[in-house]
Amino acid sequence: MAKRFPIIGYVEAMSDYIPYGYQDINxxxxxxxxxxxxxxxxxxxxxxxxxxxxxxxxxxxxxxxxxxxxxxxxxxxxxxxxxxxxxxxxxxxxxxxxxxxxxxxxxxxxxxxxxxxxxxxxxxxxxxxxxxxxxxxxxxxxxxxxxxxxxxxxxxxxxxxxxxxxxxxxxxxxxxxxxxxxxxxxxxxxxxxxxxxxxxxxxxxxxxxxxxxxxxxxxxxxxxxxxxxxxxxxxxxxxxxxxxxxxxxxxxxxxxxxxxxxxxxxxxxxxxxQRLDEFVERRWFLANRYNQLLQDLPLMLPWQHPDTYSSWHLYVIRLKLDKIKKTHRQVFEELRSAGIGVSLHYIPVHIQPYYQKFGFKLGHFPQVEKYYKEAISIPIYYGLDEESQDRVVASLRERLI
CATH class of the missing domain: 3.40.640.10 (Type I PLP-dependent aspartate aminotransferase-like (Major domain))
Incomplete structure (x- = not known):
């Protein structure tokens, strides 16, 4: 059974909610x-x-x-x-x-x-x-x-x-x-x-x-x-x-x-x-497992530069919207409703109202704007067990195929 977590923006917490990230305190x-x-x-x-x-x-x-x-x-x-x-x-x-x-x-x-x-x-x-x-x-x-x-x-x-x-x-x-x-x-x-x-x-x-x-x-x-x-x-x-x-x-x-x-x-x-390397090693295990379980879905999975060794703070997927029948928002909100605590990292800073006062506009940075329309951060954290990860994958599969 998954831990009980607060859900930001929801009145009540669900006992089977899986957040996108969570601390591990021993x-x-x-x-x-x-x-x-x-x-x-x-x-x-x-x-x-x-x-x-x-x-x-x-x-x-x-x-x-x-x-x-x-x-x-x-x-x-x-x-x-x-x-x-x-x-x-x-x-x-x-x-x-x-x-x-x-x-x-x-x-x-x-x-x-x-x-x-x-x-x-x-x-x-x-x-x-x-x-x-x-x-x-x-x-x-x-x-x-x-x-x-x-x-x-x-x-x-x-x-x-x-x-x-x-x-x-x-x-x-x-x-x-x-x-x-x-x-x-x-x-x-x-x-x-x-x-x-x-x-x-x-x-x-x-x-x-x-x-x-x-x-x-x-x-x-x-x-x-x-x-x-x-x-x-x-x-x-x-x-x-x-x-x-x-x-x-x-x-x-x-x-x-x-x-x-x-x-x-x-x-x-x-x-x-004292547990930093252990934390990162577990995140690598989960990321590799996602890579295997999600490879046949209409998604762009995270790519790693050969010069880097990521600590996998986030696992971000991008929807291939031309190959699915739902919008980015629909997929995101359906996952949230199913108890999968997805998030979105990030709203491009230049499209924030405060920054638009400085003259920034949509179209100034097309790559990040395209990314924003497709990206979803799915759960990855040290305490995420394989059963919960399988549930994340099943929820995605249900909404994309």
Whole structure:
């Protein structure tokens, strides 16, 4: 019997509802949190540093800064990269709005790169073409945020080469991708970027409830990230103006934010990190099983670039609408009504009403708009058993054939 889950948008929960994503909390996770609750520290304490070190060690990166959300992580990453008024940020339209909003938080302009029709990540060809034109127009981006959609890394070596050629900084939005790799190097290593951002929302690979992390190999960026997450304050005498007044003394050097993670969250995150590879391995099993069970249906299944090892945060199918007798919306809503908690990742950011105020319109990014008309995210998470997965497949088969 499947677990009982809340259904967003429905009055009552059904006992046999299968969500598209769900956290897995075991007794070790609970014990780790209880230990912190019995300790002297529940806000800013030693658990945060342990969690940061666990992630940094796993990714092979020098510095990690835990924050309250991936949105906060993106914001301070942009600030640390000196994004500001008059600057330009580019990202993918196939993402949650936070990947673009972070640029607006910094008073920068935001633009988008259409997606690759196979990976659904930003298209390298489109990026190259747009950079060449932007150079002619004198409006190159200061920051590019490639989004590792569904857990699959973007083509980071090519992006890094372009960043050297055109002089922009790279912030990887790896909110979906902890536990994945690119060219056999762990996502988060920052081998081809200045900064990487992770999310620990409950539907992601590991969770801290809400939370995020910023990773970098550059000490200067790290020192600024530390300040920005905590009101712009430092207690480091080497960074202060003038002499310290005493052991109590601190200085605010810039305008920062209260983006701190708690020890309670960090304890959960550090415990979850011990099972990260197990989580990803199970997702790979489920993804491969979907590939086998769905191959004869009128669907486009996810394609994996040979340089990548996805963490499979999402399993996205695309309907071959010319081969079925129902609309995209009909299939989606019938699956929901059958207790299959499908979702749609994402509504292209540029067609959101808020972004249309900046002049973006339908037709500006045709690949992502076509994708949006066909895509459905079906359930994939660590606790999804084969019986429930079979039910997902049977529900799809019933509606497509």
């Amino acid at each position: 007794q070790e996770d609970i014990d780790a949190v209880i230990t912190v609750l019995h300790s002297d520290w529940i806000t800013q304490g030693p658990a945060i540093e342990r969690f940061e070190q666990a992630v940094a060690n796993y990714c092979g990166v020098k510095y990690a800064v835990a924050v309250s959300s991936a949105t906060a992580a993106l914001h301070i990453a942009c600030l640390a990269a000196s994004l500001g008024e008059g600057d330009i940020l580019w990202t993918s339209p196939n993402t949650f709005v936070a990947s673009a909003n972070c640029g607006l938080y910094c008073n920068a302009k935001v633009d988008f790169i259409d997606i690759d029709s196979n990976t659904y990540n930003l298209s390298i060809d489109e990026l190259e073409s747009k950079l060449a034109e932007a150079e002619k127009q004198g409006c190159l981006p200061k920051v590019l945020i490639p989004v590792h959609f569904a857990g699959q890394s973007c083509e980071m070596e090519k992006i890094a080469a372009l960043s050297q050629q055109y002089g922009f900084k790279v912030i990887e939005d790896a909110s979906h991708a902890i536990g994945g790799s690119y060219q056999k190097k762990t996502v988060g290593s920052c081998q081809f970027s200045d900064i990487t951002v992770f999310s620990f929302h409950p539907v992601k690979i590991i969770t801290t409830g809400e939370g995020g992390m910023v990773l970098t190999n550059q000490e200067k960026l790290y020192q600024r990230l530390i300040r920005l997450r905590s009101h712009g304050i430092t207690r480091n005498p080497d960074l202060m103006q003038g002499e310290s007044h005493g052991s109590w003394y601190y200085q605010q050097l810039e305008l920062g934010f209260n983006y701190r993670m708690t020890d309670i969250q960090a304890a959960l995150g550090a415990s979850q990190m």
